[in-house]
Amino acid sequence: MTHAGFIGLGSQGAPMAQRVLDAGLPLTLWARSPASLEAFAGTKAELAATPAELASVCDVVGVCVVADADVEEVVLGPSGVMAGLRPGAVLAVHSTVHPDTCRRLGALAAERGAHVVDAPVSGGGPAAASGKLLVMVGGESEAVERCRPVFETYGDPVVHLGPLGAGQVTKLLNNTLFTANFGIAASALALGQQLGVEPERFAEVAGHGSAASFALGRLAASGCDPARLGSMAGGLLGKDVRLMGALVDGTPAEAVLAQARVALERMGAPLDALDAPDAAKE
CATH class of the missing domain: 3.40.50.720 (NAD(P)-binding Rossmann-like Domain)
Incomplete structure (x- = not known):
């Protein structure tokens, strides 16, 4: 074996x-x-x-x-x-x-x-x-x-x-896309609140409709508070978005990367954050 x-x-x-x-x-x-x-x-x-x-x-x-x-x-x-x-x-x-x-x-x-x-x-x-x-x-x-x-x-x-390397590129792109989706979902919830719809209620409805996404689900699970997810996973997501940015350095920034950076700001997670939550460390 x-x-x-x-x-x-x-x-x-x-x-x-x-x-x-x-x-x-x-x-x-x-x-x-x-x-x-x-x-x-x-x-x-x-x-x-x-x-x-x-x-x-x-x-x-x-x-x-x-x-x-x-x-x-x-x-x-x-x-x-x-x-x-x-x-x-x-x-x-x-x-x-x-x-x-x-x-x-x-x-x-x-x-x-x-x-x-x-x-x-x-x-x-x-x-x-x-x-x-x-x-x-x-x-x-x-x-x-x-x-x-x-x-x-x-x-x-x-x-x-x-x-060799294809797995890392895929994982970094996956996490960058998740981060961007999270930021867009947070923006939608904030807009709904400005228009009189409570974030929790909008998340419940959108989660059962065509706007549903894994990122929206994680945002809803965090109490519709981007900073809460940022405190738990912002360091790791910041690390991965930073690495993706390094991969495309010198080329026009893609929309997904730009949106991911905005999302990290909403989470209160700096792009250069490298420290993972203690639970993720050995």
């Missing part, structure tokens, strides 16, 4: 790792925060002393930390994953980062006869726990297929989108 390794046991990564265990696959864990390993005490999961030690025994190594710097720390730092990655093994980057970060790691892994796929996910902890994460994958077909036995324990669907 595929021996999986996992690094990044936060609110999303921990249930992903648990799904791997529940599927009966061998699993080795390492964490920057020892406290995040407590949930796996008494399970069949093995623990590694370093990321390199973990990589040396695994066929697929999943990394689910917050940002580019975090990925580089656990992969390229002292005794990092890259130092132990064995020929034929695959590093799967589940974090949402710049596509070029994954491409650089891919070039380094190739020197060791190993592979990198980018596999950002969407759905959060509840979707991970139920095996219903959306997994957006970029990389060589052979490497992606090696990862499927692991990905399919927590992901449905698992979508191969193209070469």
Whole structure:
């Protein structure tokens, strides 16, 4: 069976790792925060002393930390994953980062006869726990297929989108579109209030009509207060919109990116925010 390794046991990564265990696959864990390993005490999961030690025994190594710097720390730092990655093994980057970060790691892994796929996910902890994460994958077909036995324990669907980096581009565009939709929904609720319709009532009606959207649903769930979602997810959304802006730097700004920036202002989330909520960190 595929021996999986996992690094990044936060609110999303921990249930992903648990799904791997529940599927009966061998699993080795390492964490920057020892406290995040407590949930796996008494399970069949093995623990590694370093990321390199973990990589040396695994066929697929999943990394689910917050940002580019975090990925580089656990992969390229002292005794990092890259130092132990064995020929034929695959590093799967589940974090949402710049596509070029994954491409650089891919070039380094190739020197060791190993592979990198980018596999950002969407759905959060509840979707991970139920095996219903959306997994957006970029990389060589052979490497992606090696990862499927692991990905399919927590992901449905698992979508191969193209070469290395394609998964990250797709995830960033997805989150930029969500942010833009959220901002437009918030604007509509504010306009309705100016015209005498309570935001909660408009959200209820629009949620059952042709204007329904996931973003509108999240806004309604937050009490129709954009700042409330901003306090919970603004940092992560700001990071992803900033990365999307970097991808299109030097080209005319698309409407979706402009709307996403306006939405972040409504949320009170600065574009350069990189810190995720504590619950998302390991």
